[in-house]
Amino acid sequence: MTSLVRAMRLLQFGDSMLPVGSFAFSNGLESAVQQKVVRDLPTLREFIETALVQAASCDGIALLAAHRAACVGDAAGVIAADHAVLLRKLNEEMRTMTLRMGRKLGELVAHAAPHPLVTRWLADIEAGATPGTHPAGLGVVGAALGLREDDIFAAHQYGVAAMMASAALRLMRVSHLDGQALLHALGGTADRAYATAARASLDDMATFAPIADILASVHVNAHVRMFMN
Amino acid sequence: MDALIAAPELAPYQTEPTQMRSGAVGKNGFLKLGFERRGTRTVLADLRRRTPLIAQRALYYDAAMPDLPCVMIISTAGGLLQGDRSAVEIALADDCDAHVTTQSATKVQQMDANFAAQTQDIVLGERAYLEFLPEPTIPFRHARFASRTRIVLPASAALLYGEVVQAGRVHHAGGERFAFDVFSSSIAAQRPDGRRLFAEKLVVEPAVRGVGNVAVMGSYEVFANVLFLAPPEAVARVHGATPAEFDGAARCAAGASRLPHDAGLVYKVVGMDRETVQARVRTFWGRVRQAVRGCPVPPPFLWR
Numbered sequence: 001m002t003s004l005v006r007a008m009r010l011l012q013f014g015d016s017m018l019p020v021g022s023f024a025f026s027n028g029l030e031s032a033v034q035q036k037v038v039r040d041l042p043t044l045r046e047f048i049e050t051a052l053v054q055a056a057s058c059d060g061i062a063l064l065a066a067h068r069a070a071c072v073g074d075a076a077g078v079i080a081a082d083h084a085v086l087l088r089k090l091n092e093e094m095r096t097m098t099l100r101m102g103r104k105l106g107e108l109v110a111h112a113a114p115h116p117l118v119t120r121w122l123a124d125i126e127a128g129a130t131p132g133t134h135p136a137g138l139g140v141v142g143a144a145l146g147l148r149e150d151d152i153f154a155a156h157q158y159g160v161a162a163m164m165a166s167a168a169l170r171l172m173r174v175s176h177l178d179g180q181a182l183l184h185a186l187g188g189t190a191d192r193a194y195a196t197a198a199r200a201s202l203d204d205m206a207t208f209a210p211i212a213d214i215l216a217s218v219h220v221n222a223h224v225r226m227f228m229n
Numbered sequence: 230m231d232a233l234i235a236a237p238e239l240a241p242y243q244t245e246p247t248q249m250r251s252g253a254v255g256k257n258g259f260l261k262l263g264f265e266r267r268g269t270r271t272v273l274a275d276l277r278r279r280t281p282l283i284a285q286r287a288l289y290y291d292a293a294m295p296d297l298p299c300v301m302i303i304s305t306a307g308g309l310l311q312g313d314r315s316a317v318e319i320a321l322a323d324d325c326d327a328h329v330t331t332q333s334a335t336k337v338q339q340m341d342a343n344f345a346a347q348t349q350d351i352v353l354g355e356r357a358y359l360e361f362l363p364e365p366t367i368p369f370r371h372a373r374f375a376s377r378t379r380i381v382l383p384a385s386a387a388l389l390y391g392e393v394v395q396a397g398r399v400h401h402a403g404g405e406r407f408a409f410d411v412f413s414s415s416i417a418a419q420r421p422d423g424r425r426l427f428a429e430k431l432v433v434e435p436a437v438r439g440v441g442n443v444a445v446m447g448s449y450e451v452f453a454n455v456l457f458l459a460p461p462e463a464v465a466r467v468h469g470a471t472p473a474e475f476d477g478a479a480r481c482a483a484g485a486s487r488l489p490h491d492a493g494l495v496y497k498v499v500g501m502d503r504e505t506v507q508a509r510v511r512t513f514w515g516r517v518r519q520a521v522r523g524c525p526v527p528p529p530f531l532w533r
Contacts, residue, residue, distance in 0.1 A: 037447070049444075050444035087425055206413075207429075207431065208445060211447055214483060216486065217485055
């Protein structure tokens with residue numbers, strides 16, 4: 001596969017418009033805005049920055065593990081990475097989000113770009129052999145599409161930032177231009193995030209964002225909300 | 230312990246102390262607390278210890294649960310020092326109840342070499358109930374601390390485990406807030422047959438990533454991570470009684486989430502001061518004990 005085709009694949013499957021349902025989630029931003037934790041551009045940036053750190057230091061490690069396992073046909077390795085993600089989703093809302101998006105991604109790729117790795121992945125989800133989380137699914141899809149691991153890692157990081165930036169447009173006074181400037185600035189941090197995640201093992205998956213965790217539990221019980229949980 | 234020592238967040242801190250080497254006699258504390266049922270009572274049937282960790286005997290001071298053994302873990306070392314390696318094992322046989330705490334806050338002393346590491350292994354039998362509520366951890370300037378907790382329990386057992394971590398000695402030398410090098414705490418739980426329930430690893434490295442971020446600690450200085458693992462009815466009752474709160478006036482925020490695989494709840498609290506956070510943990514403890522054993526918790530000790 002030429003680098004041009006690889007770039008096309010990455011643009012398509014890393015696109016924030018990819019219909020895997022990410023538009024329905026705010027990744028905790030909705031309650032952060034309601035509780036005034038996020039109230040302007042600087043606080044929005046901090047909130048998304050932490051989500052990206054979490055994505056890299058937790059889900060991103062499993063994504064790389066799933067990609068590496070799928071590339072060598074190690075189905076058990078893919079399943080182990082998938083379980084590792086679910087075990088660490090301590091909040092119901094985050095579990096719902098990752099399972100729904102993971103499932104949709106698998107179905108979409110199975111239809112648009114059929115590949116034995118993705119067929120097997122969906123069959124394992126159907127059979128209950130694996131939960132089907134989004135990061136593990138993205139790793140499998142990346143392997144099926146012949147994408148490099150750093151490319152698919154970047155797609156995941158971008159997806160998290162784009163989902164939240166797009167939710168911000170609907171939740172607070174932020175312009176499209178500010179949103180794009182934010183995505184551009186945050187995109188520059190991907191190198192360092194990848195370098196750390198690439199060396200880590202599933203046991204190293206770690207987080208620390210108590211306020212974000214508490215906001216997620218506020219959201220589960222919220223009466224009025226635009227985004228799903 | 231070997232896997233813990235090899236954790237990536239400890240990699241920058243592998244130099245040996247110029248005092249006693251890491252894990253030397255006096256720096257490798259061990260404590261085994263084995264509880265068994267005798268008649269209506271639970272007794273501390275197996276007590277093994279190695280300095281600087283000590284437990285004396287079980288006391289039965291809880292008026293609402295007179296058969297509940299209460300054990301205080303004591304350290305003679307004046308906190309955790311560089312090169313310390315300690316291991317705590319708590320095992321409850323079937324139908325046992327126990328309450329375990331520590332004598333005072335765990336001070337993680339200032340370090341210029343190595344780190345302190347601790348493992349905790351908790352194993353519960355059928356229908357057992359353990360309350361493990363240590364006093365807060367206070368990591369001093371340049372402290373490096375890693376802890377690894379493993380929990381094995383059947384679906385019929387209940388565990389309340391809570392850790393409270395402070396920013397540092399906030400009134401010392403003009404204020405010491407999040408001046409430690411690394412605080413790492415990993416917790417994982419599984420069923421006796423090996424089925425894993427959940428895992429969480431918290432790594433705080435204030436110099437690498439500021440904790441003042443609005444999604445991390447904001448302006449709060451104390452956090453609590455509390456786990457309640459129990460059968461579904463008790464979990465539902467506690468969850469229903471624990472609404473999330475996010476209230477600037479209350480100087481704290483708190484919320485409970487349902488863990489994966491119906492394991493129970495995680496309850497997180499952040500606050501401006503220890504008293505506020507501990508009060509939330511105590512209220513939660515009261516709901517837990519009511520749901521699990523139908524008993525109230527004792528009033529706070531006046532001198533603690």
